[in-house]
Amino acid sequence: MNALLAACLILPLTSVATPAAARACGGHPLDFDADGRPDLAVAAPYDATRAGSVTVMYGSGKKVKLTQRGAEPGDSFGSALAVGDFNGDRCADLAVGVSEEFVGERVPGGDGNGVVQLFDGSPEGLVAGKELRLGKPSSDRFGASLAAGDLDGDGRDELAVGAPSHRSGGAVTVYWMKGRKPYQITQKTPWVRQAANVTDQWGASLATGDFDGDGRDELVVGAPADSVKVDGQGSATVIDVRGRRAELLTQSTPGIKGAAEKWDNFGAALATGDFNGDGRADLAIGVPGEGLSANQRAMDYGDGTVDVLYGSRAGLRTDRTEAWSQNTLEGKPRYYDRFGTSLAAGDFNGDGNDELAIGVPGEKAVQVLAGRSSGGLTRVGNLLVKGKGQDFGASVTALPGWERYRALDRRRPVYGLVVAAPDQGLIMYAPGKREPGRVELGKVRQLDKGTGLYGYTFG
Numbered sequence: 001m002n003a004l005l006a007a008c009l010i011l012p013l014t015s016v017a018t019p020a021a022a023r024a025c026g027g028h029p030l031d032f033d034a035d036g037r038p039d040l041a042v043a044a045p046y047d048a049t050r051a052g053s054v055t056v057m058y059g060s061g062k063k064v065k066l067t068q069r070g071a072e073p074g075d076s077f078g079s080a081l082a083v084g085d086f087n088g089d090r091c092a093d094l095a096v097g098v099s100e101e102f103v104g105e106r107v108p109g110g111d112g113n114g115v116v117q118l119f120d121g122s123p124e125g126l127v128a129g130k131e132l133r134l135g136k137p138s139s140d141r142f143g144a145s146l147a148a149g150d151l152d153g154d155g156r157d158e159l160a161v162g163a164p165s166h167r168s169g170g171a172v173t174v175y176w177m178k179g180r181k182p183y184q185i186t187q188k189t190p191w192v193r194q195a196a197n198v199t200d201q202w203g204a205s206l207a208t209g210d211f212d213g214d215g216r217d218e219l220v221v222g223a224p225a226d227s228v229k230v231d232g233q234g235s236a237t238v239i240d241v242r243g244r245r246a247e248l249l250t251q252s253t254p255g256i257k258g259a260a261e262k263w264d265n266f267g268a269a270l271a272t273g274d275f276n277g278d279g280r281a282d283l284a285i286g287v288p289g290e291g292l293s294a295n296q297r298a299m300d301y302g303d304g305t306v307d308v309l310y311g312s313r314a315g316l317r318t319d320r321t322e323a324w325s326q327n328t329l330e331g332k333p334r335y336y337d338r339f340g341t342s343l344a345a346g347d348f349n350g351d352g353n354d355e356l357a358i359g360v361p362g363e364k365a366v367q368v369l370a371g372r373s374s375g376g377l378t379r380v381g382n383l384l385v386k387g388k389g390q391d392f393g394a395s396v397t398a399l400p401g402w403e404r405y406r407a408l409d410r411r412r413p414v415y416g417l418v419v420a421a422p423d424q425g426l427i428m429y430a431p432g433k434r435e436p437g438r439v440e441l442g443k444v445r446q447l448d449k450g451t452g453l454y455g456y457t458f459g
């Protein structure tokens with residue numbers, strides 16, 4: 001009996017000393033190397049004369065730089081990142097977009113064909129895997145956006161790859177749907193049936209979320225330059241890939257707040273999270289070009305707005321939507337703010353409801369709104385997190401338990417906020433705090449620094 005007890009007591013110690021190869025993956029969503037700690041991938045697509053690189057910051061403290069096999073200047077390895085369990089081994093895997101890769105000779109000034117490089121998670125960390133490319137590559141910029149999600153409900157993630165410069169106004173290819181070959185969707189797909197212009201940028205942004213709570217994720221395709229009624233107003237299309245259903249959302253859709261104007265760029269950023277804790281995903285749509293004040297001088301300006309739609313049994317509701325801007329939040333809207341350029345959802349206070357982080361790069365800031373189980377996002381106690389670097393807030397993500405390397409399965413994880421200023425290559429971090437009823441973030445500190453638009457995107 002004593003020997004047995006001793007064995008039980010010793011077991012955890014011996015398992016710590018066991019070589020990493022003996023560990024099994026625990027199915028944690030952001031754990032590439034099976035140590036139970038979240039890992040963070042940081043893209044620098046302009047590193048090394050724009051060949052690009054991705055730095056993986058493991059929760060163990062180890063830092064590894066990934067590059068493309070046969071890297072060439074200009075390829076932009078790291079144009080997009082997505083994390084999911086693609087092969088079903090319960091290790092998180094990483095997909096890296098290489099949107100400017102040319103299959104043959106580089107066409108000077110031309111859009112890339114693009115490829116996607118996969119890295120498989122393992123107890124030794126990420127290992128280079130397959131490469132994905134289109135059968136008939138053109139100037140598609142395949143891999144300019146990526147999203148992972150379980151679209152068929154079999155417990156493994158599918159990968160959606162955006163090709164926003166595809167000749168039909170943009171395309172999205174879905175990989176590994178059960179019983180299907182890679183499957184391309186465009187605005188001309190019969191059950192999508194949208195007007196397509198070559199400049200729509202359909203697929204420039206992607207997100208997944210289970211809005212109706214049926215156990216299968218839906219796919220959201222952003223087309224920030226889509227001209228539905230007004231030039232470049234932008235759109236987002238919510239797609240049930242298995243059910244072959246598509247719903248078009250724009251600021252011209254009844255119930256969606258905000259006026260559709262030229263170059264609003266509705267859909268430039270997308271994020272999904274459960275802001276009201278009802279178990280169904282909700283959708284935040286960035287409209288960084290939205291004008292609210294004077295001096296809306298050009299298509300790259302805007303005060304910015306974020307539209308939010310909530311999930312329900314029948315999918316996303318368009319009858320009770322929200323529009324958030326600095327007209328009602330901390331800070332002041334200015335024509336160069338581009339509020340909503342980047343978005344991330346994460347539970348920063350551990351109450352089970354996701355918060356929404358909104359990048360405001362023109363103000364070098366990130367706005368944080370708290371989620372509540374009664375009613376979703378609230379302006380009460382909203383934070384304006386200011387930072388260094390001239391485009392602080394150009395990209396954001398949420399990362400669970402990084403600060404204390406807390407095992408992800410011990411308690412409901414508290415997320416911290418990761419913010420980049422890619423122009424300066426600064427990666428900043430503000431830890432979350434377990435504070436029911438309000439959101440408070442710890443001091444913003446520098447997590448890392450790099451070059452080549454380091455922090456352009458996260459995975």
Ligand SMILES: [Ca+2]
Nearest residue numbers: 031033037039
């Ligand atoms: Ca890890």
Ligand SMILES: [Ca+2]
Nearest residue numbers: 150152154156
């Ligand atoms: Ca699946």
Ligand SMILES: [Ca+2]
Nearest residue numbers: 210212214216
């Ligand atoms: Ca669903």
Ligand SMILES: [Ca+2]
Nearest residue numbers: 347349351353
């Ligand atoms: Ca929360």
